[in-house]
Amino acid sequence: MxxxxxxxxxxxxxxxxxxxxxxxxxxxxxxxxYYPGAEHxxxxxxxxxxxxxxxxxxxxxxxxxxxxxxxxxxxxxxDTSDHWSPREPRLAAEVAQWLSFAVDLDASAGAARRAxxxxxAVDADAARAEAHRLFRILDEHLWFGERxxxxxxxxxxxxxxxxxxxFPAVALxxxxxxxxxxxxxxxxxxxxxxxxxxxxxxxxxxxxxPGR
Amino acid sequence: xxGFASPDPVTLNLWHPIAAIGEIPPGKVSATVLLDEPVNFxxxxxxxxxxxxxxxxxxxxxxxxxxxxxxxxxxxxxYGYLWTSLGTPPxxxxxxxxxxxxxxxxxxxxxxxxxxxAPRAIENFLDMGHFPYVHTGILGEQPHTEVxxxxxxxxxxxxxxxxxxxxxxxxxxxxxxxxxxxVEYVYRVPHPFCSVLYKSSPLDANRQDVIAIFLQPVGQxxxxxxxxxxxxxxxxxxxxxxxxxxxxxxxxKPILENQFPKRLPLDPRAETPIRADKSAxxxxxxxxxxxxxxxxxxxxx
Ligand SMILES: [Fe+2]
Numbered sequence: 345m346x347x348x349x350x351x352x353x354x355x356x357x358x359x360x361x362x363x364x365x366x367x368x369x370x371x372x373x374x375x376x377x378y379y380p381g382a383e384h385x386x387x388x389x390x391x392x393x394x395x396x397x398x399x400x401x402x403x404x405x406x407x408x409x410x411x412x413x414x415x416x417x418x419x420x421x422x423d424t425s426d427h428w429s430p431r432e433p434r435l436a437a438e439v440a441q442w443l444s445f446a447v448d449l450d451a452s453a454g455a456a457r458r459a460x461x462x463x464x465a466v467d468a469d470a471a472r473a474e475a476h477r478l479f480r481i482l483d484e485h486l487w488f489g490e491r492x493x494x495x496x497x498x499x500x501x502x503x504x505x506x507x508x509x510x511f512p513a514v515a516l517x518x519x520x521x522x523x524x525x526x527x528x529x530x531x532x533x534x535x536x537x538x539x540x541x542x543x544x545x546x547x548x549x550x551x552x553x554p555g556r
Numbered sequence: 557x558x559g560f561a562s563p564d565p566v567t568l569n570l571w572h573p574i575a576a577i578g579e580i581p582p583g584k585v586s587a588t589v590l591l592d593e594p595v596n597f598x599x600x601x602x603x604x605x606x607x608x609x610x611x612x613x614x615x616x617x618x619x620x621x622x623x624x625x626x627x628x629x630x631x632x633x634x635y636g637y638l639w640t641s642l643g644t645p646p647x648x649x650x651x652x653x654x655x656x657x658x659x660x661x662x663x664x665x666x667x668x669x670x671x672x673x674a675p676r677a678i679e680n681f682l683d684m685g686h687f688p689y690v691h692t693g694i695l696g697e698q699p700h701t702e703v704x705x706x707x708x709x710x711x712x713x714x715x716x717x718x719x720x721x722x723x724x725x726x727x728x729x730x731x732x733x734x735x736x737x738x739v740e741y742v743y744r745v746p747h748p749f750c751s752v753l754y755k756s757s758p759l760d761a762n763r764q765d766v767i768a769i770f771l772q773p774v775g776q777x778x779x780x781x782x783x784x785x786x787x788x789x790x791x792x793x794x795x796x797x798x799x800x801x802x803x804x805x806x807x808x809k810p811i812l813e814n815q816f817p818k819r820l821p822l823d824p825r826a827e828t829p830i831r832a833d834k835s836a837x838x839x840x841x842x843x844x845x846x847x848x849x850x851x852x853x854x855x856x857x
Contacts, residue, residue: 351799352799352802352803352806353802353803353806375795375796375799376795377794377795377798377799379666380576380579380664380666380667380798381794381795381798383795460669460671461668461669461670461809462668462669463667463669463780518810518813518814519809519810519813521671546806547802547803547804547805547806547807547809548806548807548809548810550810
């Protein structure tokens with residue numbers, strides 16, 4: 345059975361839980377005391393994840409760390425429809441572009457949340473300013489997409505792992521003092537993501553409002 | 557930050573929690589903020605912790621002083637946490653006798669930063685009405701939304717608010733729950749910014765699990781919420797117990813941060829007479845009578 349080394353309040357771990365749920369997979373949680381225990385920095389944990397980061401996935405004797413690598417693996421192995429991680433070269437490259445953008449979201453909106461909530465030593469104000477710059481870019485991209493009939497980050501009929509990679513840092517941004525009030529297209533996109541069958545919440549993320 | 561006023565004397569003279577003892581890095585200066593005032597703390601050579609008002613020559617991460625600093629603030633260790641005061645604190649801190657029972661698991665669950673006033677967070681902690689909506693499938697479940705009649709008293713002798721006979725149907729009351737059960741709660745508020753909750757143990761009908769929140773007012777609208785569990789659980793490790801508590805608290809966090817106003821209004825006209833609010837009303841009156849003005853909007857005189 346798939347095992348996920350997981351911390352409940354981690355946005356990065358949430359990416360993997362989302363993907364597993366969307367693919368209808370079952371998994372076993374191995375809880376990691378990330379905060380306050382800093383278990384991810386222990387030598388024992390570093391044998392699983394050399395950089396000392398969560399999440400870590402184990403499947404059939406294969407161990408993988410880094411959330412986006414895990415998304416690529418899970419979609420590649422278990423998504424029979426191929427829409428989560430498309431193979432068409434241009435589309436695949438655009439997905440990769442957004443995975444990279446998601447890294448920046450985690451390092452800004454995500455870092456502000458970790459600073460405010462878990463006292464991670466980062467410049468929270470600088471992180472918030474960068475998060476707003478990225479949210480502005482994201483909002484604009486999504487707004488123009490809607491005008492062109494594109495509801496997702498990449499020009500595809502169905503959502504891709506780009507959605508899963510970007511969603512958690514955006515959905516939890518208010519915990520880091522980054523309001524989404526000025527980003528209506530982001531809010532509509534979040535709502536679309538929440539309505540994908542198999543979507544799951546975590547502490548701090550609410551399900552889509554009923555109806556509509 | 558707004559409202560950088562000096563705290564009222566009651567608040568100033570309280571014991572305030574600042575860090576879990578187990579998380580103070582040995583040999584190093586740590587920093588936090590209490591009542592808008594930067595404070596530092598460290599364990600000195602023999603492991604004893606001390607707290608002092610931050611001064612520029614000794615910064616977070618520096619080597620800890622080898623002996624007690626001359627300007628050390630009052631401090632004590634209780635329930636797994638280090639407490640200090642910026643005023644003249646009472647000799648003792650409120651009692652949680654269960655903490656000393658040998659078969660209990662005492663876990664300092666975590667210290668989480670939340671953008672809310674301490675009194676608002678206490679009020680939320682006392683409110684059972686939010687269980688089915690915020691902790692769906694864990695501490696509550698629709699359609700079991702009714703808050704049944706319960707009792708509240710403010711004990712003058714013990715100087716605390718006490719809510720008893722609180723009952724609620726909970727699908728997954730704790731780490732050792734095997735399915736849903738009606739759980740009985742007792743809430744104590746023995747300190748303006750701390751609350752201790754007793755709930756029936758799924759393992760032993762005659763005993764109760766204890767869950768406490770000790771709130772450190774960083775500012776009037778920002779806290780560090782320190783959580784302490786003293787529970788009966790012979791099955792799970794600390795990581796699992798912490799995970800459960802953090803999952804629950806993580807669900808409260810956005811609710812707390814979206815409270816408006818962020819400070820707790822003490823004006824009686826701000827009270828709404830629904831049953832779930834009975835303990836909140838008693839708590840607000842108790843704060844008013846004490847003269848606490850930090851983190852609240854005092855009633856107009
Ligand atoms: Fe709650």
